[in-house]
Amino acid sequence: MRRAKITIVGAGNVGATCAHWCAAAELGDIVLLDIPQAGDMPKGKALDLMQSSPIFGFDSTVIGTSDYAETAGSDVVVITAGLPRKPGMSRDDLLATNAKIMTAVCEEVKTTSPEAVIIVVSNPLDAMVQRALQVTGFPPQRVIGQAGVLDTARYRTFLAMELGVSVEDICALLMGGHGDTMVPLPSCTTVGGIPVTQLIEPARLEEIVDRTRKGGAEIVGLLKTGSAYYAPAGATAQMVEAIVRDKKRLLPCAAYCDKEYGVGGYYVGVPVVLGTGGVERIVELKLTDSESAAFQNSVAAVKELVSAMAKLV
Structure with a gap:
C-alpha cells in the first residue's frame, strides 16, 4: 500500500508545524507548498524536517515547493494560507483578501487533487470554508473547517489546569462558529465521567469558557508579533490522522449543515464522525434550551459573516 499524500498549502508557522506533527506520526508523505514569492523557504523547511x-x-518524505503539479493526487489538502489581521485592516479587508487567496488556492486544488479531502484552517474560518466549497464544487463532506478541535483542546486545557487533573480525563465539546459566539456544552463536558457542573461552580465555569473564546487573542497578546500555531497545527494533524487512518473519530468540526440543526446550508461547528470520506456523518445532539439559543445566535453570526463575504467577492 502506498502512503497517504498530504499537501499543506501555506508554509508559515501553522503549516510547517502541521507538517512536523504529521511527519512525526507517519501519517503520510507530505508536500509543503507556498507561493513563488516565498522563494526556497518551503524547500528549506521541508529539508530541515526530513533531516530530523x-x-x-519516521520514514515519511517531506518536500517543499511552489508548484501545484507536485501536489497532484493528494488524499488530504490542508489550507492554512491567508493573511492575519493587521493594524488598520478592517474585518471586510481581511474577508476580501483571504477570500481571494482561498479562491486561487482552491482553483488549483480542484484540478490537481479532485478526490482530496480539504481541511480549511485559514481565517475567518467559517467564511473561508464556505468559500472553499463554492470554488471547488466538491461534495460538502470533503470540505471541512478546523476550529472545533482547537477550541475544545483549549477548553480541556483550562479545565485540567483549574482542577489539577490530567487532560486525558477531560471530555468536552464546543459547537458553533469559531470566535466569540462559540458555544460550550456543559451537558457534554465530563471529568473522568463526572459532569463538570459537579466540580466547578457556574460562575467560575463561565470564566473558563470566556477564556476559551479569547484563547487565540490571549496568545497574540503574549507573543506581540504573531499568533498561535502549536495547538492549531496539532488540532489539524489530529483531523488528518482521522481521515488517512479511517479512525472514525467523533470530533467537533466546521461541517456543512443543511437540514441538520436547522442551519440551512452553512458551515458551523458541530460534532461529526471523521473517516476516509471526510465527514461521514453529523451527530445531532439534544441541546438544552440555553445551549440551543446560544447555538442559534452563533449560526446567525456565521450567516452574517458569509453574507459580508459574498458582497466582497
Whole structure:
C-alpha cells in the first residue's frame, strides 16, 4: 500500500508545524507548498524536517515547493494560507483578501487533487470554508473547517489546569462558529465521567469558557508579533490522522449543515464522525434550551459573516 499524500498549502508557522506533527506520526508523505514569492523557504523547511527523520524514526518524505503539479493526487489538502489581521485592516479587508487567496488556492486544488479531502484552517474560518466549497464544487463532506478541535483542546486545557487533573480525563465539546459566539456544552463536558457542573461552580465555569473564546487573542497578546500555531497545527494533524487512518473519530468540526440543526446550508461547528470520506456523518445532539439559543445566535453570526463575504467577492 502506498502512503497517504498530504499537501499543506501555506508554509508559515501553522503549516510547517502541521507538517512536523504529521511527519512525526507517519501519517503520510507530505508536500509543503507556498507561493513563488516565498522563494526556497518551503524547500528549506521541508529539508530541515526530513533531516530530523533519523532522530525521530519516521520514514515519511517531506518536500517543499511552489508548484501545484507536485501536489497532484493528494488524499488530504490542508489550507492554512491567508493573511492575519493587521493594524488598520478592517474585518471586510481581511474577508476580501483571504477570500481571494482561498479562491486561487482552491482553483488549483480542484484540478490537481479532485478526490482530496480539504481541511480549511485559514481565517475567518467559517467564511473561508464556505468559500472553499463554492470554488471547488466538491461534495460538502470533503470540505471541512478546523476550529472545533482547537477550541475544545483549549477548553480541556483550562479545565485540567483549574482542577489539577490530567487532560486525558477531560471530555468536552464546543459547537458553533469559531470566535466569540462559540458555544460550550456543559451537558457534554465530563471529568473522568463526572459532569463538570459537579466540580466547578457556574460562575467560575463561565470564566473558563470566556477564556476559551479569547484563547487565540490571549496568545497574540503574549507573543506581540504573531499568533498561535502549536495547538492549531496539532488540532489539524489530529483531523488528518482521522481521515488517512479511517479512525472514525467523533470530533467537533466546521461541517456543512443543511437540514441538520436547522442551519440551512452553512458551515458551523458541530460534532461529526471523521473517516476516509471526510465527514461521514453529523451527530445531532439534544441541546438544552440555553445551549440551543446560544447555538442559534452563533449560526446567525456565521450567516452574517458569509453574507459580508459574498458582497466582497
